[in-house]
Amino acid sequence: MESALFAIRQYLPAMPSAERRIAACVLNDPQKTLHYNVTELAKESGASQAAIIRFCRRIGMNGFADFKLRLSQDVFLISYDKLPKDMETEGSTEPAGIIKGVVNDIQRNLSRLESLCDVHLLSEAASRIRESRFTGFFGIGASGLVAQDFYQKLIRTGFLCTAPVEADLQITAAVNLKPGDTAFIISYSGENSAMLRCAEVAKKNTACVITLTMESANSLRSMADIPLLVPALEPVYRSGATVSRLTQLAVVDMIHFLILSKDPDSAARALEKTMAATHL
16 A cells, blocks of 8 residues: 555655645644544645645546555554554653653543543433433443443443444444434544444434544544543544543443442342352
């Protein structure tokens, strides 16, 4: 796959001024560019959306989606995206440096998460799940692990819910949601096609759609009745989720405790029943 950054540098001398501004924006921070949609990149670079499409075609890409796909490969290969930022400052990958870098990265993301938390939205999400007849939890990969975690918490405390693992089964579960039900959909990028399909069919069935995505604009967030956010401080294209998974789990814990706080006695009774049934 041809490098997007190489193509930009190759065609840069022949670009008109608007496309040069786009190129400068991308070259200045390729990682940040991955989080932009066309509108956001246009605003950031001071160019029009049409200029961005012309820019993509000039450098040999089929369109904006193709450009971002190729750029993602470049970003992945850049060393500063392979390790947390604090690991680079010493220029070392010694065990102590790696451990410190991971801890610092987690602390930075949790601090950012605290500033992102919207008490009203979190409380609304908790109320909606608590009042729902049925809740479906949806997520793929690392986000799927977070969905499974939330499912396990709620089903042990007496709530009717499901969390299929396989993508087609998740879509099938979303198709069967009814008015008054809730779909809780988790995707860091907010662009996973299966999760977008789950949101689409859940909304068609007039179920409430709660999403948990990164803070940047994305397709899934735009479909939400209740959009919840985590920091956009981790690359969208990476070998596996790290701090994004932890911040997602933190949000799930917040909502879980908000739900239980409304009726702790009922939750305690449900836990006693499930404990008794599974510890014979």
